[in-house]
Amino acid sequence: MATIPANTRLAARRTASGWLGALVKAAREAPLMAVIILGGLVLVALLADLIAPYDPTLPVKGAEMFVPPFWMEGGSVATPLGTDFQGRDILSRLIYGARVSLVVGLMGTLVAGGIGTAMGILSGYVGGWVDQIIMRVTDAWLALPAIVFAIFLAAMVGPSMWNIIVILGAVYWTRYARVIRGEVLTLRERDFVKLAEIAGASKLRVIKKHILPNVMNTATVLASLTVGVVIIAEASLSFLGVGVPPPQPAWGLMLSEARPTLMAGQWWLTVFPGACILLIVLATQLFGDWLRVRLDPQTRNL
Amino acid sequence: MSSPVLEVRALKKYFPARRRLFGGAATWVKAVDGVDITVHAGETLGLIGESGCGKTTTSKLILLQETPTAGTISFEGRDIASLQGSDLMAYRRAVQVVFQDPFSSLSPRMRVGDIIAEPLEIHTDLARAAIDERVGTVLELVGLAPDVAPLFPHEFSGGQRQRIAIARALVTDTRLIVLDEPVSALDVSVRAQIITQLEELQRALGVSYLFIGHDLATVAHISHRIAVMYLGKIVETAASDALCARPMHPYTQALFAAALPSHPDDRTETKAITGEVPSALSLPSGCRFHPRCPSAMPVCSQIEPVLRPRDGGGEVACHLYD
Numbered sequence: 271m272a273t274i275p276a277n278t279r280l281a282a283r284r285t286a287s288g289w290l291g292a293l294v295k296a297a298r299e300a301p302l303m304a305v306i307i308l309g310g311l312v313l314v315a316l317l318a319d320l321i322a323p324y325d326p327t328l329p330v331k332g333a334e335m336f337v338p339p340f341w342m343e344g345g346s347v348a349t350p351l352g353t354d355f356q357g358r359d360i361l362s363r364l365i366y367g368a369r370v371s372l373v374v375g376l377m378g379t380l381v382a383g384g385i386g387t388a389m390g391i392l393s394g395y396v397g398g399w400v401d402q403i404i405m406r407v408t409d410a411w412l413a414l415p416a417i418v419f420a421i422f423l424a425a426m427v428g429p430s431m432w433n434i435i436v437i438l439g440a441v442y443w444t445r446y447a448r449v450i451r452g453e454v455l456t457l458r459e460r461d462f463v464k465l466a467e468i469a470g471a472s473k474l475r476v477i478k479k480h481i482l483p484n485v486m487n488t489a490t491v492l493a494s495l496t497v498g499v500v501i502i503a504e505a506s507l508s509f510l511g512v513g514v515p516p517p518q519p520a521w522g523l524m525l526s527e528a529r530p531t532l533m534a535g536q537w538w539l540t541v542f543p544g545a546c547i548l549l550i551v552l553a554t555q556l557f558g559d560w561l562r563v564r565l566d567p568q569t570r571n572l
Numbered sequence: 573m574s575s576p577v578l579e580v581r582a583l584k585k586y587f588p589a590r591r592r593l594f595g596g597a598a599t600w601v602k603a604v605d606g607v608d609i610t611v612h613a614g615e616t617l618g619l620i621g622e623s624g625c626g627k628t629t630t631s632k633l634i635l636l637q638e639t640p641t642a643g644t645i646s647f648e649g650r651d652i653a654s655l656q657g658s659d660l661m662a663y664r665r666a667v668q669v670v671f672q673d674p675f676s677s678l679s680p681r682m683r684v685g686d687i688i689a690e691p692l693e694i695h696t697d698l699a700r701a702a703i704d705e706r707v708g709t710v711l712e713l714v715g716l717a718p719d720v721a722p723l724f725p726h727e728f729s730g731g732q733r734q735r736i737a738i739a740r741a742l743v744t745d746t747r748l749i750v751l752d753e754p755v756s757a758l759d760v761s762v763r764a765q766i767i768t769q770l771e772e773l774q775r776a777l778g779v780s781y782l783f784i785g786h787d788l789a790t791v792a793h794i795s796h797r798i799a800v801m802y803l804g805k806i807v808e809t810a811a812s813d814a815l816c817a818r819p820m821h822p823y824t825q826a827l828f829a830a831a832l833p834s835h836p837d838d839r840t841e842t843k844a845i846t847g848e849v850p851s852a853l854s855l856p857s858g859c860r861f862h863p864r865c866p867s868a869m870p871v872c873s874q875i876e877p878v879l880r881p882r883d884g885g886g887e888v889a890c891h892l893y894d
Contacts, residue, residue: 461677462687465740468635469691470664479690483681 304556307549315368322362323348327517329357336536352538354524355531360542363519367543370520371501371550374435378500379493381439386446387489391481393447394454395473404447411444417506424512431514434507438500446492453485487562494558498551505547521547577748577780578611578634583643585629589853601852603629605804606643608879609782611748614774616781618795618812620788620827624849626804627784631750634782635669647748665695668741672753674733678725685721688740695744710739713776715769731762735769742773751783755790767794788831792816797886800824803852803860806879810886820888822865859891867892 314321324330330349337353338344351360393404423437457463463480471479505522507513514520516527521543528539584607586600604626611617621627632638634645636652645652647663655663668691671677678687688707692698698706708718714735725733734754741749751770755763771794774781785791791798792812799809800821808821819825847864850856856863862872871891879887880894 461671461673462679464637465669465671465677466690468637468664468667468669470661470694471690475694479682480679484679 301556301560304553304560307553308557311368311372311550311553314365315372318365318369322359322365324359324362326358326363326366326519329353330359336531336539338536339538351542352536354528354539360524360538363524364521364542364546366519367521367524367546368550370431370514370518371504371547374431374438374504374514375497375501375550375554377435378438378442378504379496381435382442382496382500383446383489383493384443385439386443386492387450387482387485389443389447390450391454391477391485394451395458395477395481401451405451408444408447411441412448416441417503420503420507421510421512424507429507429512429515431518434504434513438503441503442496442500445496446489449488449492450485453488454481457481457484491558491562494554494561497554497558501547501551501554575613576610577613577615577648578609578782579644579646580607580609580630580634581644581646583607583630583633583645584641585626585633585638586641599853602804602855603852604633604640607801607804607806609799609806609809611780611782613747613780614778615797616774616783616795618791618798619782619784619801620786620791620798621801622786622849624852625801627786627801628752630801631669631752631782631784634750635667636663661695665691665744666747667750668744668746668748669750669752670734670737670741670754672756674730674737674757675725677737678733680725683722683724684728684736687725688721688736688743691740691744706743707739710742711736713742713773714739729762730758731766734758734762734766738766738770738773742777742779746779748780748782751781753785754783756785756787763790770794788827800827803849803855805860805889807861807890808882808886808888809879810882810884810888814884814886818884820882820893821861821890822867822892823861826866859889 329335330353335353335355335357337346337349337357339352340347340350349359349361351364354360354363389404389408393401420437420441423440424434427433427437457480463476466476466480504513504520505525508520508522509526511526514523516523524543525540528536528543532540583604584602585604586602589599589601607626607630609617609619609630619627619630629638633640634652640653647667650659652663678684682690685704685707688710689703692703692706696703704721707721711718711720716732716735716739720728725736728736738749738754754770755766758766767790770781773779781794783791783794792815795812797809797811798815799806800815800823801807802823808815808819808824815824816828819828850860850863856873858871858873858875859865859868859877862868865872869891875891877889877891877894879889882888882893
């Protein structure tokens with residue numbers, strides 16, 4: 271019996287390129303816009319202390335309230351995007367606000383995804399009454415309007431950034447549970463899962479080695495959608511006054527605080543934070559889409 | 573003949589079909605209804621029958637994927653229903669399976685080496701190097717190069733994937749492999765290679781096979797003995813040569829008639845059966861095959877025939893030979 275040789279082309283490529291090559295390849299395929307926007311925002315959030323010209327919570331010394339952006343009449347280069355109703359620098363507030371949006375968006379998604387994926391796998395793989403209970407709770411959860419539910423929870427535990435993260439996680443986990451459960455139900459019937467069970471693998475091992483890796487794809491796609499939703503939800507909660515408490519700078523809070531003056535023509539108080547929310551949500555969606563393709567070994571052409 | 577590895581006695585599996593509003597089932601699907609089969613050490617038993625006859629349910633029962641309604645399955649003299657703890661793990665280790673679809677049976681996210689190593693990881697605490705060595709050994713056994721281990725399943729053809737599945741089934745000290753239509757999804761040319769490979773492996777390792785199939789030519793080629801199954805029951809069992817030389821049950825004869833002759837000019841006496849397989853929900857009275865049987869007699873619809881010794885060894889359940 272002749273042995274079939276290993277695919278030499280594949281073997282050669284793996285050894286020659288290594289991780290550096292993989293990195294270069296990933297960079298080449300990444301959606302440039304999304305990576306630039308997200309990378310920029312992450313950098314800004316990390317280096318906020320270094321690059322923000324002023325303290326975001328205090329009025330700029332010697333600056334008026336409602337100074338317009340620098341290109342408008344009466345604008346000043348010292349406060350390039352103008353000042354708000356307290357004379358605080360809008361640019362500095364936007365820079366620090368990126369921290370809040372990114373931390374809440376990512377952590378909230380992580381909490382929601384963690385709870386939801388665990389529940390979905392438990393429900394789908396264990397089945398029986400465990401499945402019944404989890405799914406009925408999910409139904410009840412989904413029947414509540416997300417934002418109203420979040421407001422209710424936020425009003426109960428009080429506003430703070432970390433509370434918001436936990437609340438949004440607790441509100442949005444149900445989508446994961448539902449979708450992941452469906453995925454697990456089909457996976458459970460796949461031959462490779464049955465083979466593992468026949469070989470004597472424990473439930474925990476099957477979940478770890480076969481179920482989890484195969485639902486990560488779906489979980490990632492959901493996460494890419496959730497990051498945007500969570501960021502908007504955080505902005506909405508802050509806008510409604512139950513989110514990040516003032517004077518901490520958050521984009522949603524900035525919108526909320528600028529509401530009374532919106533009609534008075536001071537558009538820079540709202541347009542800049544609004545544009546930031548739009549950009550970050552758009553970028554996360556694009557990035558998530560790219561990630562979905564990358565995570566599939568068949569489409570990533572390994 | 574050497575000692576039996578697997579003994580299935582009076583095995584039954586009924587599935588509830590319609591449930592009453594409260595409580596028990598109103599009707600039952602009798603998927604497996606009193607099956608006796610024996611697989612000896614180093615032997616291949618072919619289990620043949622058309623779709624829906626209970627072949628796969630039988631294999632699921634043997635693999636402890638389902639619990640039998642009645643009957644016993646013993647492996648090396650021990651009833652597998654009573655196995656627990658380390659005895660159960662020993663059984664899981666000794667009995668493996670190869671499924672029909674080589675595209676579903678290999679996890680798309682695991683490397684070939686890890687797929688094959690899985691039973692070892694479950695049952696042994698070998699070091700990584702020892703596992704890799706064993707994986708390399710079984711890969712060579714099934715005719716693949718050991719350096720394919722780091723690749724993913726989608727980089728292989730159907731035949732190669734099935735070799736990988738066989739390698740996985742062999743990686744522990746396996747004594748019985750249930751081959752559930754292992755070549756049905758493959759090209760005819762690849763089929764022959766896999767069958768030859770399986771036969772070589774059996775000679776080298778002394779492993780027993782329970783070969784489930786619907787293609788008579790393939791099953792007859794690889795099996796030492798054949799059991800013909802129809803609607804949950806064994807209707808005829810005999811040594812492969814004896815069965816091919818003289819199929820006795822009308823259903824077995826029909827299966828042979830339906831198989832392609834080895835030469836296009838060969839004309840077989842066609843006794844092709846007509847009609848569909850009756851629903852397992854409402855089984856015919858008497859002999860289950862009588863509505864489709866070309867030589868049915870009045871007695872066939874009244875009394876269910878039992879397995880009796882047939883000429884040339886083996887057993888047949890048919891009133892023609894009473």
